[in-house]
Amino acid sequence: MHSLFNFKSFSVINTFLLSFAAIFAVTFLSFSTVPAQQSYNQPNDYFVPDATGAGTNLRCGTNATPGNWSCALIDVGVNGTPVLPVGAYSVSASMWILHDDVGDLETVLVAPNGSVPANGNYNDALSVANNRTSLFARVGATTTSTQCGDKSRADGTYKFGDAGGANGTFWTAAVNTGNAAAISATPLYAPVERNNNSASLISNFGGLGNYNGVWRVCMRDTNRVWDGQNGSNSGNKGGYFGKIVLTFSSSTAATSSISGMVVDEEGNAIGNAAVTVFNTNTLERKTVNTNSFGHFTQTELPSSDFYIVSVSHSRYRFETDTYSFTLNGDVSDIRFQGRSAPRNWNADSIEQFNQKVLSGTKSKINR
Numbered sequence: 001m002h003s004l005f006n007f008k009s010f011s012v013i014n015t016f017l018l019s020f021a022a023i024f025a026v027t028f029l030s031f032s033t034v035p036a037q038q039s040y041n042q043p044n045d046y047f048v049p050d051a052t053g054a055g056t057n058l059r060c061g062t063n064a065t066p067g068n069w070s071c072a073l074i075d076v077g078v079n080g081t082p083v084l085p086v087g088a089y090s091v092s093a094s095m096w097i098l099h100d101d102v103g104d105l106e107t108v109l110v111a112p113n114g115s116v117p118a119n120g121n122y123n124d125a126l127s128v129a130n131n132r133t134s135l136f137a138r139v140g141a142t143t144t145s146t147q148c149g150d151k152s153r154a155d156g157t158y159k160f161g162d163a164g165g166a167n168g169t170f171w172t173a174a175v176n177t178g179n180a181a182a183i184s185a186t187p188l189y190a191p192v193e194r195n196n197n198s199a200s201l202i203s204n205f206g207g208l209g210n211y212n213g214v215w216r217v218c219m220r221d222t223n224r225v226w227d228g229q230n231g232s233n234s235g236n237k238g239g240y241f242g243k244i245v246l247t248f249s250s251s252t253a254a255t256s257s258i259s260g261m262v263v264d265e266e267g268n269a270i271g272n273a274a275v276t277v278f279n280t281n282t283l284e285r286k287t288v289n290t291n292s293f294g295h296f297t298q299t300e301l302p303s304s305d306f307y308i309v310s311v312s313h314s315r316y317r318f319e320t321d322t323y324s325f326t327l328n329g330d331v332s333d334i335r336f337q338g339r340s341a342p343r344n345w346n347a348d349s350i351e352q353f354n355q356k357v358l359s360g361t362k363s364k365i366n367r
Helices: 002-032 162-167 170-177 201-205 349-359
Strands: 037-048 072-078 089-099 107-109 132-137 154-161 213-221 240-248 255-264 275-277 284-289 295-302 306-312 316-318 322-326 331-340
Touching: 037 072, 037 213, 072 240, 072 295, 089 107, 089 162, 089 201, 089 213, 132 170, 132 201, 213 240, 255 275, 255 306, 275 295, 284 295, 306 331
Parallel strands: 255 331
Antiparallel strands: 037 240, 072 213, 089 154, 089 240, 107 132, 107 213, 255 295, 275 284, 275 306, 306 322, 316 331
16 A cells, blocks of 8 residues: 555656646747747937037048947847847848938947947947947048048938848948939948948857847947038038837748739739839848749748738739738739729839838738
8 A cells, every 4th residue: 555655646746747847848949939030129210419529620530529329229038029039140230311421420239248339439449249240330431530431321221231242331332322312222231340341240249149138229420520521611410310120030040932923804914013022020122023924933031021012014003902911931822913004004113102001001901
């Protein structure tokens, strides 16, 4: 009787321990699953004060003190935001920037364990491993201690990430844009340091492991002169930045494809129709034209993100001209049906169309 009682007690305890272990394992795995991609945003806008200094012949770095850093705080896994499981991630950033002389600006992304460069110092390092990384700095200024940078204008939402290497850097785009013209906000730009030296988000942040905490995007103006090339002082001006989105992508992130057909009322193929796939998480937009069979395909799209798929053609209009959905695996049944447009029909450009979708003036069709 005694030995039987012990056996039963052991069996009950053993069953309890096994059940607890199974529950713990399931719970641990559910919270440790690394997402393909996770985005965090800071919707506010921030003022970037002009540099300060006295005199009528101010130059960048001569008789001028850089403006203080203005920093936006982005919560990642804290203050109610989704916790990012420990893992290896690549980081990309997008932000709205409004500034007339982009060559005056320096912008850094600072990790939770990092520190903002000191105010008032032209020569401090902007990129420090596992600490902070320059997104762009004094573009066009090859001698950063004295020379003013490029005079092109930033006016739009700009995206920065190591994957943008094929599109060049913000430096290259600014130099190729021309004075007073706005830099294109379409490409993903690779980060760049002062003097056009390369910077890398992966090298500086790839080994963090734990990415949770308060990240910072900081910007400052380094030139007191509004027209720095001739030394005229036009007064104290500055700029703005904000609407920041940080995106963390797993190195093993899953991708999917979106494909479909564009046809007319009788089911005949419509070739050369522009189909745009817009990722609302990363703000990346890809456009492809249908082939002679009316077919289109977009591949290597991050799974689990929300997409808007739209169509445009100068000779057709479409009753259903957009689909919106979360991409959880390949989608191959998108079908747009168009009819010949009247002579006075003026189809929206892809950019106009997407703006209408995002502003709510164009209805979205949920799959």
